[in-house]
Amino acid sequence: MLLPLNKLIIYCLGVLFLIPAEDIFAQKNGFTVVIDPGHGGRDPGAIGSSSKEKDxxxxxxxxxxNLIKNNHQDVTVLYTRNTDRFVELDKRAEIANKAKADLYISLHCNALDRKKRSPQGVETFVLGLHRSKDNLDVAKAENSVILYEDDYSAKYQGFDPNEPESYIIFEFMTDQYLQQSIYFASLVQNKLVNNSKRVNRDVRQAGFLVLREVAMPSILVELGYISNVTDEQYMKSESGQESMANSVYLAFKEYKREYDKKSHVFTNPQQ
Structure with missing residues (x-):
């Protein structure tokens, strides 16, 4: 049986990289996004004056x-959790990797020690080496979720989220999805700042275990500081939540449009 030119190209690439052709064809059918609400269950995440990060x-x-599902029939939406339950970090990555997802969005809230005056604002992270103490502190806080897991030291090869030395592993990493991740992170940050009118704390890099484990473009969004009264009230409100969800959706919509353009060129080389 003769294959169309575009499928022949994909088949040859599959042979070249020792990937079964049927697996590559499957990856081209639709788009899968994994939404990862951080923490959950016995892990409340950061705690504000009247709310919890996990909620x-x-x-x-x-x-x-819901915004993605209602507006993109060709997109499959998966959640690492859609109820108040605890999901281990490696399981979150496993969900995304097994689905061969195309994009991973992890959602969190930031916090600062109550003894200090809390800043406010949104920041969007990609995987990388932290360049400041602030970025390291955020990574430590989010990675500390593994302390709720059994045998976390063995599972994560001795990684201790509270030891700066553990983060040296990120210094030697090269992420093949970094440019795509930065592009999407920039879209998300821009929409949250300009559409939801959040204080801009920029796109940053830091060593997040959950982003290290996923094999796709991925970001971690700190939606605001739950330790800041203004941010907390906004994140608790229905209107605030709807606005933030819509802003991330608008960024996704733009990212998906560019993804479709590139996919169209690749699968239709003669057009």
Missing amino acids: LVLSVGKKLG
């Missing part, structure tokens, strides 16, 4: 998922 990010995540 806020779950609500925003489900609103985001």
Whole structure:
């Protein structure tokens, strides 16, 4: 049986890289996004004066998922959790990797020690080596979720989220999805700042275990500081959650449009 030119190209690439052709064809059918609301269950995440991180990010995540599902029939939306339950970090990555997802969005809230005056604002992270103490502190806080897991030291090859020395592993990493991740992170940050009118704390890099484990473009969004009264009230409100979900959705929509353009060129080389 003769294959069309575009499928022949994909088949040859599959042979070249020792990837079964049927697996590559499967990856070209539709688009899968994984939404990862951080924490959950016995892990509340950061705690504000009247709310918990785990609840806020779950609500925003489900609103985001509904926006994507209602407007993109060709997109499959998966959640690492859609209820208040604890999911281990490696399991979150496993969900995305097994689905061969095309994009991974992890949602969180930031916090600062109550003894200090809390800043406010949104920041979007990609995997990388932290360049400042602030970025390291954020990574430590989010990676500390593994302390709720059994045998975390063995599971994560001795990684200790509280030891700066553990983060040396990120210094020697090269992420093949970094440019795509930065592009999407920039879209998300821009929409949250300009559409939702959040204080801009920029796109940053830091060593997040959950981003290290996923094999796709990925970002981690700190939607605001739950330790800041203004941010917390905004993130608790229905209007605030809807606005943030819509902003991330608008960024996704733009990212997906560019993805489709590139996919069209690749699968239709003569057009």
